[in-house]
Amino acid sequence: MDVTKEQMRHMYRTMVRIRKFESNAQNDFANGKIPGFLHLYLGEEAIATGVCENLNKDDFITSTHRGHGHIIAKGGDMKYMMAELYGKSTGYCKGKGGSMHIADRDLGILGANGIVGAGQDIAVGAGLSCKYRKTQQVCACFFGDGSTNQGTFHEALNMASIWKLPVIFVCENNHFGISMSQSRHQAIKDIADRAAAYGIPGVAVDGNDAMAVYEAANEAIARARKGQGPTLIECKTWRWRGHFEGDPAIYKDPKEQEEWVAREPVKRFREFLEENGVMTADEMDKVDAEVDQEIKDAVQFAEESPLPKPEDVGKDVYTDFDEEVRVR
């Protein structure tokens, strides 16, 4: 497996973008600037980054209610994302979808998803499309540990396995399904074990180590592009915040939280880059400052954008099927 220094530098920028976007969203939500619900990806940055660095622009991803990191890593524009969070008409969903429905078909982002486990079957559809059209595309399907108890998980892995579809199932095991710890919602520890039931490879990696995730995703994606079928990658990580902003997360063990936060993915990657001479501290500080500016620009764009018009409330809710067919 080869990875260039340029790719590693890009990964650092992606991780910082996710971290700063989420931190800003956390503050803006607390200050009442962002309406609706917000599920933050803080602490899980290495996963979206490590996986998406291996994807091409025309590859697909499916996401979750905790999807900002996936969208940013796949190349989503933070201005349109921020505007969507602010409920503005310039957002990805024209301000009507909010945090949990951001999509961009041009980037292969088949949508964040408010329904737990719903992305898994969409990913199978995308994989079937890739195989049917005989392209070299793949679909990376992100989901959490809680969703692996849903029927969709089992249906999706079964079907992807039977048809050898180019789908990479990426389980972000952050150890909680809403407020329920993994040890209380399933009798297994390693979700990767479930791959064996569908006859596909299942591996568990340190989800707070961007290079470990990159490496596993690289092999799984290469396998998928060669027509060898799906893989289940379980990335062990930790949700820093509550399930949603406003959740006090009293169900978390403070000691466990402290131990996981000490395995902080962005800091670890920064140390790795510096130790190996990929980037100097100054170069990384410069990236941090550039991303700070990007976030400021995104916030300004969101703040200055208009709200959707009341009369447009019914627009874009349903596809104009006849029009879609006619265009095709």
Added chain:
Amino acid sequence: MSSIGIIANPASGKDIRRLVSYATTIDNQEKVNIVKRIVLAAQSVGVDKIYFMPDSFQFGWVVIDDLELDGNLTASCEVLQIPYMACAEDTTRTAAWMEEHSLGCVVVLGGDGTSRAAAKGLKDVPLLPVSTGTNNVYPEYTEGTVAGMAAGIAAGADDPAEFCLRDKRIEVSVDGEFRDIALVDAVVSDDLWVGSRAIWDVKKIEHIVAARSHPASIGFSAAAGCLEVIRPEDDRALALHLCGDDETKAVRKIKAPVAAGILSPVDIQEIRELGIGEAYSFTAEHNCMLALDGEREIRVREGQEVSFRLTRNGPLRVNIEKTLEKAVEHGLFNRD
């Protein structure tokens, strides 16, 4: 009165080798079954106290609950109340506790890496490693019942050294400072990061030092094994300097099972034998990674001095067959 300790690694058997080769998958439920068989067999040969390492899967509690419900548990069992962090240090720390409390034997379920972690905490308490991983050279593939019998007999023996071997180990130093050990092999890889830990790509490997080598094993020690067999009892090791991309330097060209199901070409430019106390040393020509018993562990920077010294300071490992044969000789299975 005899006691054993059980260390089961919930993380073994599910690393990236399932993706890059055709490695075995073993889930934790199956490990629970193995541990149950170990417990049942050990208590049947006289073990009356069993200690478990605490872990995130809670092997100890699951086994105790199940066997108690079945009415089959006679030994007193205890899950140690020591902190765990779901990392290799848990194993080392638990093994050290078991050494300090002079248990009769420590059974370790996992791969080479788990055995290595346990070996770091053990000195004179016998170690019985049971394979649940892939590319395993150090732990034996053995039935849990058989492992439990051997552990129980070793734990009750007056002189376990009668059927144990003090193993070799490779002591790893960087710039003169002792850093770690390997029980099977120490490998220098062209990688820059620990990443998914496992190593499998022979093109990245520059040096291999194998404390034991056999073609009937899997991994980089098997590359040495395809040149020459070195058994655990032999007071020597084999050090290989590989060719990298330049096969014109090769003095030997072989193929070897470096990963499950995969025989890869290995070109070697230098072969050296090491005796006990001898070291294989080199200066790193660029940043690289030291992989110990198949797992990337130590980053080395260009210009650093690396030394792999062969010693007999390894753990006292139970020879399962020899233990059971001795038990037959001593009539330990007789009921009258």
